[in-house]
Amino acid sequence: MTAFRRTTCPHCRARLEPGQRIHAECIAPWADAQAEKAQRAQAKKARAAAKVERASIRARKEAIKTxxxxxxxxxxxxxxxxxxxxxxxxxxxxxxxxxxxxxxxxxxxxxxxxxxxxxxxxxxxxxxxxxxxxxxxxxxxxxxxxxxxxxxxxxxxxxxxxxxxxxxxxxxxxxxxxxxxxxxxxxxxxx
Known part of the structure; x- marks a missing residue:
């Protein structure tokens, strides 16, 4: 079984030379993009948690109504x-x-x-x-x-x-x- 071999740069999508995994000039922008992606995922997770919390509060308020x-x-x-x-x-x-x-x-x-x-x-x-x-x-x-x-x-x-x-x-x-x-x-x- 052969291993997966990347043929394009994960950041700029240009072709890679054999043996390369990423262009040297793309390392910093790619790392920044990955950090932003992680921040967006974390923010999305926080929004989902806040939505669940609001639903829980709404349900508790409804339960205590006379x-x-x-x-x-x-x-x-x-x-x-x-x-x-x-x-x-x-x-x-x-x-x-x-x-x-x-x-x-x-x-x-x-x-x-x-x-x-x-x-x-x-x-x-x-x-x-x-x-x-x-x-x-x-x-x-x-x-x-x-x-x-x-x-x-x-x-x-x-x-x-x-x-x-x-x-x-x-x-x-x-x-x-x-x-x-x-x-x-x-x-x-x-x-």
């Missing part, structure tokens, strides 16, 4: 989806006007009075800030328009449903991730 934290994140994701995607081109559900002001995700049955419906998309609709804040939801016209949208039976069923809901970590994470994914998908299409 149910209240997860419910707040799920509510925020649902509210953003409603205001920015589902009802983006619709007027305020209470007063019926379009304006350039701030929009809220207004709950027909308040989160305090009916926490079981806080994450129900049929209970949350786009509402202008004056109706939601200063008129405390402006509920009478809200109910009229809600009946037009989802029907009297659905509104009455929601009003009469007082069964408590126990949210689990997995359920809240699923709601949060579902609405975040919907928001991301639909925002990606419009951009």
């Amino acid at each position: 149910l209240a934290d997860l419910k707040r994140e799920a509510q925020t994701a649902l509210n953003r989806w409603i205001v920015q995607i589902r009802d983006a081109d619709k007027p305020c559900i209470s007063c019926g006007r379009h304006h350039q002001g701030q929009w809220h995700a207004g709950h027909y049955l308040s989160r305090g009075a009916a926490p079981q419906h806080a994450l129900n998309p049929m209970n949350v609709w786009k509402q202008c800030a004056p109706c939601n804040t200063y008129l405390h939801g402006n509920l009478i016209p809200y109910r009229v328009r809600l009946i037009e949208l989802i029907g009297l039976e659905a509104v009455e069923a929601m009003e009469n449903d007082n069964a408590p809901r126990k949210w689990t970590r997995e359920g809240l994470i699923e709601v949060r991730d579902t609405y975040r994914a919907k928001l991301k998908e639909l925002k990606g299409r419009t951009c």
